[in-house]
Amino acid sequence: MTTVITIACLCSTLYLLGVLTYIDLKYRLLPNPYVAGVFVMGITFQITTNFHFVSPIDIIGGMIAGGGLLFFVRYIANRAYNQDTLGLGDVKLMGAAGIWLGVEHIFLAISLGAFAGLVHGILYAHTTSKKTGENIPLTTLSIPAGPGFIFGIIAVGIFKFYTLPLYLGL
Secondary structure (H helix, E strand, O other): OHHHHHHHHHHHHHHHHHHHHHHHHHHOOOOHHHHHHHHHHHHHHHHHOOOOOOOHHHHHHHHHHHHHHHHHHHHHHHHHHOOOOOOHHHHHHHHHHHHHHHHHHHHHHHHHHHHHHHHHHHHHHHHHHHHHOOOOOOOOOOOOOHHHHHHHHHHHHHHHOOOHHHHHOO
């Protein structure tokens, strides 16, 4: 039974991350109920795997590290630019992802996510400038951060949980 619950948690989280990507791209918003779902699925997943992938202390550390680092970045960037630069939804999402990934891997997910966001921004600016004929300065470009972070979460998750089928005996 725990195998079914474990797989359901993983599939549900992937679905929630897909929904969050769509909503963030369309509305620039990461709704709390969906982020809370990632949180709950992460706790349930770790319990059903008997903390095989992430220890309880690493779960707490990952949650604090993921959410705390982004909260710190948000605070500094908001002060530097005098505007909202990173939403609290992104902060909460990376806190929830820390439950899944632990301390070490949440930093990798944030780094990959930031790089994916950079690539997304450059491609968006390039295609928009091709369509409109106007040059879009990257200093004023605004894109949602969630999809990049979600890319980082999934990429690191694939690496972290590649032994899950062996653990579950599949």
